[in-house]
Amino acid sequence: QVQLVESGGGLVQAGGSLRRSCAASGSIVSSNAMGGYRQAPGKQRELVAPITNTGNTNYADSVKGRFTISRDNAKNTVYLQMNSLKPEDTAVYYCNLFPNPIRAYWDQGTQVTVSS
Numbered sequence: 694q695v696q697l698v699e700s701g702g703g704l705v706q707a708g709g710s711l712r713r714s715c716a717a718s719g720s721i722v723s724s725n726a727m728g729g730y731r732q733a734p735g736k737q738r739e740l741v742a743p744i745t746n747t748g749n750t751n752y753a754d755s756v757k758g759r760f761t762i763s764r765d766n767a768k769n770t771v772y773l774q775m776n777s778l779k780p781e782d783t784a785v786y787y788c789n790l791f792p793n794p795i796r797a798y799w800d801q802g803t804q805v806t807v808s809s
Contacts, residue, residue: 695717699801701713705778707780712774713788713803715772715788718769722771728791730786731784731787732787733784734783740791741773778807785803785805
């Protein structure tokens with residue numbers, strides 16, 4: 694199975710920035726629409742931002758204007774730039790296929806913690 698390697702989580706103060714990367718070992722990223730997802734403690738997993746394989750994007754209202762999802766198909770990598778982070782952005786962040794995520798990739802998330 695193609696592996697997804699996620700990086701870029703961590704601890705940041707409110708108002709700070711982080712950039713997450715999601716790199717695939719094969720062409721699964723370049724061949725599919727992808728999504729940035731997150732799951733906060735005690736909440737359901739939610740879609741933060743989808744991106745089509747041609748680069749069209751959309752954003753959840755809670756992150757609009759602060760987060761930017763992008764992709765580099767030549768590198769089979771998706772990026773999620775997160776600016777003006779708020780404590781309520783604290784969650785485990787994932788990337789996965791959109792709209793049909795693959796169950797195995799939910800094991801790959803990274804923690805983002807925003808302190809107030």
